[in-house]
Amino acid sequence: MYSLTPLELDALQLSLRVAFFAVALSVPLGIAAAWLLARCNFPGKAVFDGIVHLPLVLPPVVVGYLLLVLLGREGLIGRWLYEVFDITLAFTWQGAAIAAAVMAFPLMVRSIRLALELVDRNLEAAAFTLGAGSWNVFFSITLPLISPGILAGCLLAFARSLGEFGATITFAANIPGATQTIPLALYSVIQTPDGEFPALRLAILSVVLSFAALAVSEILARRLRTRLAG
Amino acid sequence: MLKVDVEKNLKAFHLASRFECESSGVIALFGRSGAGKSSIVNMLSGLLSPDRGHIAIRDRVLFDSDQGINVPPQKRRLGYVFQEDRLFPHLSVRGNLLYGWNRAPREDRRIQLEQVVTLLGIEPLLERRPGRLSGGEKQRVALGRALLANPSLLLMDEPLAALDQARKEDVLPFIERLRDDFEVPIIYVSHSMEEIVRLADTMVLISDGQVEAVGAVDDIMGRLDLRPLTGRYEAGAVIAAQISSHDHSFGLTELQFGGGTLRIPLLDMPTGTLLRLRIRARDVSLALRPPNDISIQNVFKATIVDIGSETGPQVDLRLDAGGAAVWARITKRALVTLKLEPGREVYAMVKAIAVDRHSLGRVTGSDRFLSGN
Structure with a gap:
């Protein structure tokens, strides 16, 4: 009763793995994108801003479909990845992590960008006069000062990844043990006869997981x- | 030698400043708010680039538009103490102090943490975060941090402006000790004449982005033509004097200066100390004959050198008291009834308590200030 079924265990492990790698992937890219948006002026900035925020406004299924077009084995980048590196992303857990990362990316960027805009640039100027070069200032001053923003972004991205459904099922499909995260497992269970009780168990698992993430971040x-x- | 010749179009005006002076002691940049003092310091630090010009310190060129030289701030090795403390909130006081020291070339690390901590009296604060410090403590740590970067020159942009009077009195002595104990020249930006008289040797007078005068503080303060810039309310002469004795029964200290003896409220400094002090023009009154039976303790003979041409009921007179320049502000009515004119000998009177205690500054180095102009 209190132990998890193999299906639940698989789904839990997969959810955590996908969410973890999704966050790990979007942190450095998120910092870079937030930096470009908060600190730099370049032609096409508005377009870049739009693209970063696209997953927030597009239906997740559309994002999944676009990922398939780009990264699928026959896709624009996917074919090259397959032929040169023998990497397949579609229908794998790595693909699920990428789908989750893309969906969570705008949340990560917004959070870090906000933190960056609040950094007192005078402190960075002071660090320059004390002999620190640009990268040195970034790692010793800016990064520590925006760390609460990065942490908040991580939590948002982690939670978003745990709940990711549409883009994942389109790009990575719903393969038990391979890409079936908790929401996908819940979806499958509901469609089987007598699925109400297993569905409830999965729902509770999901709630517990979210609370744990919230507590750790707090x-x-x-x-x-x-x-x-x- | 410090050479500055910079031009830049700023929002409010076109800044075109040029001056040269010895890079030793304290060099004050004085001018009203918005005169361009901070911009000049920012150009020295490299945080702001001039449109055109040349900056060199001791033959080291930091900026030259003709040669295309613009050394980035982190390579200039100039310490900068800002108006706000700008301490790094995520580092402890120790971490802040060592930030520049850790990044200074090993062979340049003459000044050590222990020296600075002792000088500034911040030993108990070392493990604290800046958020837990008072305003005066923060600014002391900021001074230490800039000094520990072992710079070839310290820039201070109104480091006391954000502090109240009591906190200023907390921090000022540390700047004096820093000036006296370490051989780091200081460029000190201020619009407070008190601070400048107390700290500085050389003064650069700036108005609307232009340098109006460069020279010794008492020379500049003694010039009537610069009066509109040095300020009417602040008007007063800066004279140099030496402590000759203390009169503990009356609580007075006697000073010798070019014009004779001055008595002021007791000072806690040894006899022989050279001081610079300011006597405000409005605290000096004049008599034609030696006054008797009056309460004023300081009476000395002086000759009228120059009479100002102010509009309004008051007029400023420049006096020569044995080589020292002193100013007196009197009414035009007095000027006329006493028939005062240049060359006339008068008796100047100053109340002992009128001497501006906040302006007392120890004279460093030479005794050239004693000889007046």
């Missing part, structure tokens, strides 16, 4: 805040 955020505030 603890980390509190630590960061005291670190920054003194």
Whole structure:
């Protein structure tokens, strides 16, 4: 009763793995994109801003379809990846992680960008006068100052990845043990006869997982805040 | 030698400043708010690029538009103390102090953490975060941080402006000690004449982005033609004096200056100390004969050198008291009834308590200030 069924265990492990890699992928890219948007002026910035935010407004199925077109084995980039590196993304858990990362990306970027815009640039100027070069200033001053924003972005992206459904099922499909995360498993279970009880168990699992993520992030955020505030 | 010749179009005006002076002691950039002082310091630091010009410190060229030289701020090795403390909130006081030190070339690290911590009295604060410090403590740490980067020159942009009077009195002595103990020249931006008289040796007078005068502080303060810039309310002479004795029974200190003896409220400094002090023009009154039976403690003979041509009921007179320039502000009515004119000998009177205590500054280096102009 209190132990998880193999299907639930698979779904849980897969959900965590997909969400973890989705966050890991979108953190460095998210910082780079947020930096470009907050600090740089370049032609086509508005278009870039639009593309970054596209997954937020597009139906997830459309994002999944676009990923299939780009990264599928017959896709524009996917074919090259397959022929040169023998990498297949579509219908694999890695593909599910990429789908989740793309969907969560705007949330990550918004959170980091907001933090970047709040950084007192005077502190960076002070660091320059103390002999630190650009990268040095970034790693020793800017990054620590925006760390609460990065953490908030990570939580949002992690939660978004745990709940990702549309883009994942389109790009990575619903393969038990390979790409079937908790929401996909729940979807499958509901469609079988007598699926109400297993569905409830999966729903509870999902709630517990989300609360755990929230709690961890709250603890980390509190630590960061005291670190920054003194 | 410090050479500055910069031009830049700023929003409010066109800045075109040019001056040269010895890069030693404290060099004050003085001018009203918005005169362009901060812009000049930012150009020195490299945080702001001039449109055109040349900046060199001790033959090291930091900027030259003709040669296409623009050394980035992190390579200039100039310390910068800002108006706000700008301490890094995520680092402890120790981390802040060592930020520049860690990034200074090993062979340049003459000034060590222990020296600075002792000088500034911040030992108990080392492990704290800046968020837990008072305003005065923060600014002391900021001073230490800039100094520990072992710069070839320290830039200070109104480092006391954000502090209240009591906190200013907390921090000022540390700047004096820093000036006296370490051989780092300081460029000190301020619009407070008190701070400048107390700290600076050389003064660069700036107005609307232009340099109006460069020279020794008391020379500049003694020039009547610069009065509109040095300020009417602030008007006063800066004279140099030496402590000759203390009178503890009356709580007075006697000073010798070119014009004779000055008595001011007791100072906690050894006899022989060279001081620079400011006597405001409005605190000096004049008499034609030596006054008797009056409460004023300071009376000395002086000759009228120059009479200002102000409109309004008051007029400023420049006096020569044994080589020292002193100013007196009197009414035009007094000027006329006493028939005062240049060359006339008068007795100047200054109340002992009128001497501006906040302006007392120790004279460093030479005794050239004693000889007046």
